[in-house]
Amino acid sequence: MSAAFDYHLVLQSASKLDHALELVWSDGKTSTFHYLWLRDNCPTTLHPDTKERTFDLLSVSADIEPLSFSVDNDRLMIEWSEGDHHSQFSGEWLREHAYAGDLRPANKPRARSWDAQFLKDMGSASFNDLTTDDAALYSWMKQLDQDGIILVKDMPATEQALDDVAHRIDYQRQTNFGVTFEVRSEPNPINLAYTALALPLHTDLPNQETPPGYQFLHCLANDTQGGESVFADGLRVLEDMREQAPEHFELLATVAIPFRFHDETHDIQHHHPMINLDHQGNIVELKYNAHIASVFDLPEAVMHDYYLAYRDLMGRMRQAKYRMQYRLKAGEMVVFDNRRVLHGRTEFEPTGHRHLRGCYVDRTEFQSRLRVLARQHD
Amino acid sequence: MSAAFDYHLVLQSASKLDHALELVWSDGKTSTFHYLWLRDNCPTTLHPDTKERTFDLLSVSADIEPLSFSVDNDRLMIEWSEGDHHSQFSGEWLREHAYAGDLRPANKPRARSWDAQFLKDMGSASFNDLTTDDAALYSWMKQLDQDGIILVKDMPATEQALDDVAHRIDYQRQTNFGVTFEVRSEPNPINLAYTALALPLHTDLPNQETPPGYQFLHCLANDTQGGESVFADGLRVLEDMREQAPEHFELLATVAIPFRFHDETHDIQHHHPMINLDHQGNIVELKYNAHIASVFDLPEAVMHDYYLAYRDLMGRMRQAKYRMQYRLKAGEMVVFDNRRVLHGRTEFEPTGHRHLRGCYVDRTEFQSRLRVLARQHD
Known part of the structure; x- marks a missing residue:
C-alpha cells in the first residue's frame, strides 16, 4: 500500500x-x-x-x-x-490500483534536474562496494535514476572492470560499435586535427530507433592537457525551454527529423522528434546530435519555424549555467543516462594518453533491476 | 535520383x-x-x-x-x-531532397498486408543460399520487409544454424530470456510459451520499451499431435480497423496502457499505446499480448471506451479470415516481424517432441543491412 x-x-x-x-x-x-x-x-x-x-x-x-x-x-x-x-x-x-476519483495517484517523476552547480552533489560509489554489496548497488542505482549521472571510484585498471559493473545491472546493449568501445588517442596520432577537437555536447546514436540508455565510460588513462569531460542535464535545459518557449518545445516534441550514420557496413537511419514525452507528459528523452542530423524533410509550413526552435535549443545547450565540467581520472568511471544527459569533452593536447572504455545498459534492464532490488532493500 | x-x-x-x-x-x-x-x-x-x-x-x-x-x-x-x-x-x-511543393516525394510504404489466403504466397529461401549468397539474402530480406514473414528451408539440425542465419543480417537482440531461447514444454513453466497449451495470437515482449523486431523460430523437432503455428498480419487487421472503426483505432493508437512481466530476477514494465504510427501516419507497430497486459490505469473518462476498442481489436484478431495456420517441420525456420505479425500455436499433446529454437534481430539492424545490400544489388 x-x-x-x-x-x-x-x-x-x-x-x-x-x-x-x-x-x-x-x-x-x-x-x-x-x-x-x-x-x-x-x-x-x-x-x-x-x-x-x-x-x-x-x-x-x-x-x-x-x-x-x-x-x-x-x-x-x-x-x-x-x-x-x-x-x-x-x-x-x-x-x-485506483485510477479514477480522489485516490488516483499523483504523477511524481523520480528525476531531479540539475545545472552547472551540480558538480559538488554528484554521487559516487566504490567499485568494490558496487560489485559485492546489493544494498550499495541499490543506493547507487537510485541516485543514478534520480540525477541521470554518477561516478564509480577505485576501478581496477583492467578491461574486465567495466563489464563487472555493467553486469551487476544486467546485460550490455550491443550497437554497431560493438558491445564495448574504446575512446582513445595516442601520442603523435595520424590525424592531429581530429584528436585535438573539442566534442560538443550531444547524445549518442539518435539515429537508432531506441538510442542506448545508460552509458558507462571507464577512464583507464588521462594524462593529456585538456580532455575534460563536459555534461549538461538535458532535462533541465528542456524544463526551462518548456516554460520559456513553449511553442519551440512543442515543435521539437512533435515534429520528427531524420538522423543517419553510414559507413561501409552500416546505414542506420531513423526519424523521430528530438524530445520524447511519456504518457503523463513527463520529459523522458532528448535525442540531440547535430553531426548526424540528416537532411530535414519537414512540411513547407513547418520548416522555418522548426529551424528557429532547433536553434533555440542549440543556443540554450551552450549556456555556461548548464555546463558541468569534470576531469575524469584513471580509475574513475562516469555513468550517465544517454537519453537525458548530454556529454562532450574539451579540446586536448595529443601529447599524453587518454583512454576511455565504454558500454551501454538500456533503460528497460536498468529499471527492472531497480525494481527487483527495491523488493529487498526498500 | x-x-x-x-x-x-x-x-x-x-x-x-x-x-x-x-x-x-x-x-x-x-x-x-x-x-x-x-x-x-x-x-x-x-x-x-x-x-x-x-x-x-x-x-x-x-x-x-x-x-x-x-x-x-x-x-x-x-x-x-x-x-x-x-x-x-x-x-x-x-x-x-525536395520537401515542399510539387516534387515532395509521395509516402509509399514498403509493406504489403495479407490475410489467411497468404499461405501460398509466403516466400522462402534455402539455408545454403542465404548463408553463402548476398544476392539471395537481399532478395529474401526484401520479401520479409514487404510481407513481414518468410521461411528458411533445409536448415541443418544444429544449434548453430539459427545463429548463422541471424548473423547474416547482424547481431542478435538480447532480452531477459537470453540471446537465444528454447520453446519446449517444461515441468514448471515461467510463462505460457513453455507449456503445451494453445497460445493465442500475440506479439512478444510488449513490456519492453522497444519490443524485439524480427523473430526467428528454428524448428528442430515437431512430432507431437497439434502444435501448429498460427500467424495473422496485424497490419491488415489494423488497416481494416482504421477504416471500419476509426474511433477505436484512434484510442488504441494514442492511449498508453501498462504491460508487465515479472519473475525472481526481472520486473520489466512499460506503458505505451498498442498501435504506433510513424511520422507519416503509417502503421509501424502493434504491441498486443493480453497475458502480460497489466492493470489499466487510464483516466476515468477513457476507461470504458478503451475497453470497447480493445475488445474490438481482440475480436478482429480471432476472425478466421486473418488467420494463417502452418505446421513447421523439423529443418524449417520461420522469420517474422514481431512488431507487425501476431503469432501463436494450437494446443499439442505433450507426448511427442516439439522444440523450437528462437532469437531476435532488431529492426534498426535489419533496415541498415537492407540498405547496404541495396547499394550492390539494386
Whole structure:
C-alpha cells in the first residue's frame, strides 16, 4: 500500500454509475472502478504460477454488470450478470490500483534536474562496494535514476572492470560499435586535427530507433592537457525551454527529423522528434546530435519555424549555467543516462594518453533491476 | 535520383518567398527551399570523410538570406548575406531532397498486408543460399520487409544454424530470456510459451520499451499431435480497423496502457499505446499480448471506451479470415516481424517432441543491412 494513503482507510460503500461502481472510503473520498476493469482484474484471472492473465476478456460481453455487490470488512464482493462468477477484491488492492476519483495517484517523476552547480552533489560509489554489496548497488542505482549521472571510484585498471559493473545491472546493449568501445588517442596520432577537437555536447546514436540508455565510460588513462569531460542535464535545459518557449518545445516534441550514420557496413537511419514525452507528459528523452542530423524533410509550413526552435535549443545547450565540467581520472568511471544527459569533452593536447572504455545498459534492464532490488532493500 | 522524376527535368529559375526560395523546374512544377535549410545543407557543411555535419548552425543568424542567387545549367548558386560564403547545389540533389511543393516525394510504404489466403504466397529461401549468397539474402530480406514473414528451408539440425542465419543480417537482440531461447514444454513453466497449451495470437515482449523486431523460430523437432503455428498480419487487421472503426483505432493508437512481466530476477514494465504510427501516419507497430497486459490505469473518462476498442481489436484478431495456420517441420525456420505479425500455436499433446529454437534481430539492424545490400544489388 502506498505511503500516500491513510493506513486506516477502509471501504465504506459502493453505488452504481454508468458502466462503473463508485466506491466511498472511510474518509469520504471516492474512487470509480468500471465493470469491465473489475471483471478483467478479478484475482482469479491470473495464472497462479506465471501471474499472467489467463482470463479471456471476450468470454464475457461488454454489457457485463454486477447482479449484486456488497462492501464488508474492507472488501468488495461482486456477483456478475454473466458466467456464474463471483469476484472479491481487497480494499487495499483497490486503493493501490485506483485510477479514477480522489485516490488516483499523483504523477511524481523520480528525476531531479540539475545545472552547472551540480558538480559538488554528484554521487559516487566504490567499485568494490558496487560489485559485492546489493544494498550499495541499490543506493547507487537510485541516485543514478534520480540525477541521470554518477561516478564509480577505485576501478581496477583492467578491461574486465567495466563489464563487472555493467553486469551487476544486467546485460550490455550491443550497437554497431560493438558491445564495448574504446575512446582513445595516442601520442603523435595520424590525424592531429581530429584528436585535438573539442566534442560538443550531444547524445549518442539518435539515429537508432531506441538510442542506448545508460552509458558507462571507464577512464583507464588521462594524462593529456585538456580532455575534460563536459555534461549538461538535458532535462533541465528542456524544463526551462518548456516554460520559456513553449511553442519551440512543442515543435521539437512533435515534429520528427531524420538522423543517419553510414559507413561501409552500416546505414542506420531513423526519424523521430528530438524530445520524447511519456504518457503523463513527463520529459523522458532528448535525442540531440547535430553531426548526424540528416537532411530535414519537414512540411513547407513547418520548416522555418522548426529551424528557429532547433536553434533555440542549440543556443540554450551552450549556456555556461548548464555546463558541468569534470576531469575524469584513471580509475574513475562516469555513468550517465544517454537519453537525458548530454556529454562532450574539451579540446586536448595529443601529447599524453587518454583512454576511455565504454558500454551501454538500456533503460528497460536498468529499471527492472531497480525494481527487483527495491523488493529487498526498500 | 528517384525514378519518379522525369530524367530530363532541370532547374529553370528561382525567386524569393518569405524565408525561402521557390525554384521552378523545366516542366513548370515548383519546389520551396528555405534559406536556413539551404545554408545548413550546403555541400561544404559535411566532413568529407565521415559525412557528418561539421558546420555549426549557430555560426549564422536566423536572418541569413541570399545576397544574390542564380540558376544555371541545372545548378543553384547562392551568395549568402553572412560569412562571405557561397553555396552551389546540383538540381539533381535538390530534386532528390525536395520537401515542399510539387516534387515532395509521395509516402509509399514498403509493406504489403495479407490475410489467411497468404499461405501460398509466403516466400522462402534455402539455408545454403542465404548463408553463402548476398544476392539471395537481399532478395529474401526484401520479401520479409514487404510481407513481414518468410521461411528458411533445409536448415541443418544444429544449434548453430539459427545463429548463422541471424548473423547474416547482424547481431542478435538480447532480452531477459537470453540471446537465444528454447520453446519446449517444461515441468514448471515461467510463462505460457513453455507449456503445451494453445497460445493465442500475440506479439512478444510488449513490456519492453522497444519490443524485439524480427523473430526467428528454428524448428528442430515437431512430432507431437497439434502444435501448429498460427500467424495473422496485424497490419491488415489494423488497416481494416482504421477504416471500419476509426474511433477505436484512434484510442488504441494514442492511449498508453501498462504491460508487465515479472519473475525472481526481472520486473520489466512499460506503458505505451498498442498501435504506433510513424511520422507519416503509417502503421509501424502493434504491441498486443493480453497475458502480460497489466492493470489499466487510464483516466476515468477513457476507461470504458478503451475497453470497447480493445475488445474490438481482440475480436478482429480471432476472425478466421486473418488467420494463417502452418505446421513447421523439423529443418524449417520461420522469420517474422514481431512488431507487425501476431503469432501463436494450437494446443499439442505433450507426448511427442516439439522444440523450437528462437532469437531476435532488431529492426534498426535489419533496415541498415537492407540498405547496404541495396547499394550492390539494386
